């Protein structure tokens with residue numbers, strides 16, 4: 001059967017669990033540095049993180065605040081009382097012998113997100129809950145020995161658990177992408193995917209279309225890119241359907257993703273499932289939050305992607321332009337916020353649209369140019385002035401772009417209009433001056449044929465005359481004005 005036929009015969013059902021590392025300065029229960037990037041193994045670990053007996057963990061309030069912000073992004077209420085539990089298992093990356101997590105009373109309750117799909121529609125995925133927990137360390141395996149690095153042990157996480165509302169690989173990718181946008185825009189995580197700031201576990205099962213019961217599911221663990229989420233879902237669908245088509249059974253199991261081969265492989269089956277012996281953690285008091293506290297913290301969450309989409313649509317951007325801008329915001333927010341520049345003009349729709357499109361067409365391509373480095377100049381001021389000069393017909397759009405590219409990397413901004421004048425970019429909008437050039441061009445015998453054509457009704461030829469006027473004025477004439485003057489005369 002072809003892929004399309006199989007997709008018509010079987011339904012896939014996907015739920016995703018996502019671990020998000022929170023952007024705190026210190027770890028969840030200790031004062032150890034939470035940023036291990038570039039640091040030598042086991043250099044940012046406190047005795048609390050490796051569970052030395054007698055140590056007493058103290059909950060990091062900053063992590064709680066970020067979880068409260070995440071709740072807003074997930075459209076989910078925050079529990080007034082939540083608690084920590086111990087999840088027991090032995091693995092060398094967790095020397096405590098248990099992970100401190102939230103099993104029974106998680107901090108973030110049920111919610112949902114709306115993820116945009118490429119075709120312009122959205123998929124709503126309900127969130128079952130999200131809980132706080134600590135990350136484990138990292139093992140590296142070499143020949144007949146392994147090494148453990150505990151720098152990541154105790155890093156604060158929230159684990160976001162979705163309902164099984166996802167029914168295609170594309171929707172799985174869209175969900176992961178939107179979750180990433182929400183968590184980064186809300187300031188919950190740095191969103192460094194390469195360093196594992198967000199990791200996705202994809203649970204997928206297949207069943208004949210219309211079947212009441214879901215099939216047995218496989219869980220593909222630790223995917224760290226949107227593309228691998230999509231590819232792993234596609235691969236699992238076909239692997240499981242192939243088993244069913246051959247009359248074989250699907251086993252419930254945990255699988256890993258081999259990014260080089262683009263396949264999943266079995267890691268452990270349901271038979272090895274562990275009893276985690278969950279129990280309340282007696283060392284950490286419950287998190288008790290008043291509604292007022294929650295509201296105050298959530299009020300500091302900046303505009304989220306969904307709200308930006310509404311605003312950008314209102315000022316006239318299409319969805320491709322909008323998504324380009326949202327992506328760029330994540331990419332460059334540590335140096336400058338493109339959306340803040342749009343927001344600064346949001347009371348003036350025309351100006352805001354000019355600025356937003358300026359980003360999409362001019363600024364983002366410049367930022368992507370490796371030889372360009374953004375400086376501390378006031379980009380809002382620069383772009384706003386270029387807008388004003390363009391609107392006053394003093395700069396053509398090409399000249400405005402040229403001025404921007406010349407100035408965007410400078411350390412200090414000159415007076416923009418004087419600069420543009422000096423460089424010969426200001427276009428002539430003085431009717432008298434242009435009229436003289438227009439008359440000169442119309443009187444030129446070389447224009448005679450064009451003039452006759454226009455008089456005979458061939459309007460296209462007017463471009464030729466405007467071109468002549470631009471040439472004579474050395475590009476400074478305002479073309480719209482030149483065209484108007486030609487029409488008046490013919």
Ligand code: MN
Nearest residue numbers: 019101133159
């Ligand atoms: Mn977990």
